[in-house]
Amino acid sequence: MSQSRNQPSARAVPADLVDEKIVIAYYMAALTFITISMLAGLLVALQLVRWNPFNGAELLSPGRWRMIHTNAIAYGFLANAFLGTLHWAVPRLTFHKVASKALSWFIFYAWQVIVLATAAGIVIGPTLQDQPWVMELAKQTHLPMGLGAQGLEWGETPFWIDPVALLGLLLVAVNFMVPIGRSKGPMYVTLWYFMAAFVWTFLTYAMGNLLPEYAVAGTSAGAIGGLFIHDLVGLFVTPLGWGLMYYFVPILLKKPIWSHGLSLVGFWGLAFFYPLQGIHHFLYTPIPMFLQYGAVISTIAVELVVATVVINFFGTLGSKGYDQFVNNLPIRYFYTGMVFYFITCFQCALQVTLTFQKLIHFTDWVVGHAHLVMFGVFSLWLFGIMIYLFPRLLGRPWYSQKLLTYHYWLSAGGLFVMFLDLTLAGVFQGWYWASLQPWDASTNGSTPFWIVRVFAGLAMFGGLLCFLYNLWMTAKGAESVDESPALAAAAT
Amino acid sequence: MSDARTSDVRGTASSRRKTWITIAMAVLILIPSLYGFAGKFIEFVHIYRGTGGGEFAVAPILNYLLASAGFFCMLLWAAWNGMFRDVEQPKIDFLENERLLDRRGPAA
């Protein structure tokens, strides 16, 4: 094949292109936070069936630990795992190192401090802010909020952390944009997604954390809140997730993506249609109807964009896909995530209609949807990536393929049960409320579903424990216990 | 006229035809779209002036317009710099580059 503009010679590539240590460090942080988050999820789930072992302990109350659960996932697990993977993928895609290794490590530590400070703010902030000396100080300095959480889901980060987090996001953008800026020739789709994510994440974080706090109030702030939470999924998690899939799937299948042109249609479609949809979380609210209809229409447009992505990935898998799905473990994670992605988007198509909203709004349907997309799609993708990368980073094969398979089945199976269970619970709750039964009737009717959720959560947590033990043994250099090397070979 | 020159002339003629067709199609698509957009925009300004709800819509719409304006400029920049000229080539280059890196060692 002829040398194209984008192919530097081997000599031009720096020897220490990827800082492997930082990738490992980010993955360790991510795995720590997902462990904490799942434990918090279990705590809240137990509370909802009145089995909470810490009933009455204020600092462990579900009101606080629900926020720990969601924040530890978004900023502790997803952000850390993405950042680690970006440190692998960006230098390899651009043939240039990140702007500064020292900056990378600074961001790594700063980010952990931000996540931990957020957790501390959420847990002890409300208690601290009631102290007379804190109240006095707040009065003197005209502080806008208490020390605890801000009142916006996923924007709970206490207000004093927001500027630091924004600075962190800016530094992340600079660190990765320098190598991207230095690369030559037409860019591969992954880099388009990454570039957009750096800009969008910063803007989305600023919008959600600053505007409702300082500038807009009331329903208007509600609309901004809708944009924020949706954009966090669509403009931070989605572009990084899709970008990484466009990177890892061709590598693992050893063939190029089916259509690069179609992938670019998906990218630009996301860029132009996604930012308008946030208000679809607030159908039937006092927000003017023409804005609500606008959100519905742009959601339909995004459905088409998503269809291009799904078609592209299944087109790439091709006719021998089933073999790959069975024998190549990371591919199995990736494509399971894609099937879940398709289900999520199919749900969106229903959810965005006003008729459907009438039934499911505020019910557990939405919680099921959130777990499907956050765990079923993005977390499974990230686990698939880790399964591929850890042997390369640690320089040895996985200790046990069987444990990896257990992790897969417990995670995907547990999640699927949780999703079906909460979806059904949502429909029941919707009908209870629509038929104007007493509130107690709806909570009593939900209890069996909530019990099933506890067991589904335990399965997912069991899967995580398999993964952690496997990683520990692999890192320790324990001899592999695999009888069949087939999966192991496919995974590395 | 030599064969090479004949095919050159034919090539130029066909690329000129392609350009004209592209321009005609663009005009055909853009004029009604711009008309529709402008109409909606005027309607929006009237709502903004005339109702409480209209004022409310400004924040999210401005947000959107700002974000999209940036991306629109980026799209123009990308097209201008030939990012879409050989649209399938990057997927081949990227895999070649990965192979090159893998030959050098596990991470780099």
Ligand code: HEM
């Ligand atoms: C051990 C497994 C888990 C259990 C038992 C669990 C349980 C829960 C519970 C009880 C809630 C609160 C629901 C409510 O307020 O009614 C919740 C919310 C949530 N969880 Fe989990 N969870 C688990 C794992 C995860 C994972 C791994 C993720 C993401 C990767 C996740 C993402 C979320 C999100 C985004 C919400 C907010 C949903 C919303 O506001 O609609 N959870 N979870």
